[in-house]
Amino acid sequence: MASEGGFFSAVWETIKTIFWALIIAGVFRTVFYQPFWIPSGSMKDTLLIGDFLFVNKMAYGYSYASCPSIRLQRFGIDVDAQDICFFLDGDNTRLFGDEPERGDVVVFRHPSTGQDYIKRLVGLPGETVQMIDGVLHINGEPVQLEDGGQFVETYERQGPEGRPPRCENGAVGPGADCIKSRQIETLPGGSSHSILNIGDYRGADDTGVFNVPEGHYFMMGDNRDNSLDSRFPASAGGVGYVPFENLIGRADRIMFSSAGRSMLFFWTWRSDRYFKAIE
Template sequence: MATKAQAGNSIIETIKTIVYALLIAGVFRTLFFQPFWIPSGSMKETLLIGDFLFVNKMAYGYSYASCPSVKLGVVGIDIDAEDICGFMDGDNTRLFGGTPERGDVAVFRHPVNNTDFIKRLIGLPGDKIQVKDGVLLINDQAVALKDAGDFEEVMERQGPQGRFPRCENNSAVGEGAICKKSRQIATLPNGVEHAIINIGDQSTDHTGVYLVPEGHYFFMGDNRDNSTDSRVPQNAGGVGFVPYENLIGRADRIMFSSAGRSMLFFWTWRSDRFFKGIT
């Protein structure tokens, strides 16, 4: 029979093991890869609601945004990256900084509310960006577009938020029917090709000219008509220009994808998205 001293030592060792494991996990997440679960449809069809991926933090180097945030409302824990690494904030620089490339799918911290966003990098520092009649112009040159049929999905509640998708054929779609959106292949100036989808004409299809400031980037969602991104300024509830130091990392590959309300519902995992590359 174990003595009280032995039992006490066992508890202490267990606590130490848990603390060490958390420290190792925290260091790994801070320096190398951060898990990210796609909560919205703003990057369809490239990323679907329920895609689970790891963000490569080594791609762009490190800033205050590289530190993890810990939010556990159930137990009252709300630790932001700025609480841990705020001493690195403010100068818009990075340690071992890498250069983001146009077309990267990247995770970044919203410049105002500190929420993590994932979008496609469209505009580099010094670029002139505009959307005219639904066509993206970069430095006064229209991005090449090629029609690619329709993107189709079932009209049903998606993800933990349980929202229905928006459809181009909205008037003819009921629950369980096929929701369609127009799909095109866009070719960026550096040759990166990616799919975009459209739902209809709206204000973000007709914008003014954005001049991307030095040290900042311009992001857009591939689901053009269902994305809160740099086309809307921060004071109007959008993203605006994103500082270099707010970049967290590049998304390169989907690990697995859940079509259900939780990523733990393994019976809803999509068989065609295991280890799928992100382009």
């Protein structure tokens, strides 16, 4: 009997250890940092498919979007952040909230689908944003652009989605160089980063004037001709204007990066992207 009691005691201690470990991990993920793996090429060449980073949740304070969504389709589990932190939803405010800065690379919840997205913040509340001939205009003034050479990558299927990149140099075969024009864009306030261009993008290189509402932000991908962002309404597959409460956090640094189909394929990790700062 003593051995049987000892067995059940050990099992109970293990259960308690796992329980508290999950609680601690959940608090850490909710309050401090959230892991994020880049699944698409909309932020090239700032972020590549397969980059793994931690999102700083302390940067903008906390809202319902700070809570994690728990989705385990294999087990039929689909718990949304709104279900967990519903009491913080609905008023577009944040606890201990700090305003984001123009040029921040931000992870946010899609206003319609609730999925996590990552883009660059270019437009602040109350501003106007417009694209004219592929050039970003803020409050009627074009941003500063400098030639940044070319971005060259291999034409091949990339990441878990297995999609090949789009190329400015036309249709190229597998293994060939896929080339895009690179420019250095400087936003009002002095934040600089590289952007990529391929060609005319579904009319998104020439748009009407967007008036950013109060309490909302205008997001764009750095890979300008391969990004569904605030230039497109949520009903058309874009993200539209992003409410303040939908911000999850700021992406500051890449921890490591996998060029393969999974981040677990360590032999495909890129040697030049360990602990790389995000600009």
